[in-house]
Amino acid sequence: MRRIILMTLTMIVATLAAAAQSGLQINQIFGGKYVSDPSVTETIMSGEQRFLRANYLSNLATFKGEAKTYAPIIQPLVLADGAQAIGRNVRYKDGKLQYAFFMLKPVTVDGRKHNRYLYYIYNAKPASPTVMVIYFDGVLSKAQAESFVKKLSK
Secondary structure (H helix, E strand, C coil): CHHHHHHHHHHHHHHHHHHHCCCCHHHHHCCCCCCCCCCCEEEEEECCCHHHHHCCEEEEEEEEEEHHHHHHHHHHHHHHHHCCCCEEEEEEECCEEEEEEEEEEEEEECCEEEEEEEEEEEECCCCCCEEEEEEEEECCCHHHHHHHHHHHCC
């Protein structure tokens, strides 16, 4: 019974976060599709949580997995979403996407403008390189968004 309740709550939270990411290609990686892989970490948060409020966020979704497996899947999705961005900072190394920051078109939620951000980070330093995607939206500025990602990636 406890497991059913936990799975139901997870699906509700995933649905709420997916609604904020409506129309984005990266939606394909969220929602538990890859969580059976032990190298994958996925976090989806929305609503009135203290962490979100403290960072001026409404929604947060993160995905981290082995680069060998997930970079070929994730890079095209991130770049497709980034093609519609209103601000960007993209870096390649040896033909591989290393870092991408996209400021996506804002959306209006309850009469307030919510800025939307998408980050992609390829971390080649560990013994097994990883890729990480971070999507979030809220009333935070670009400078606050950059500070938030630095905090998350530590």
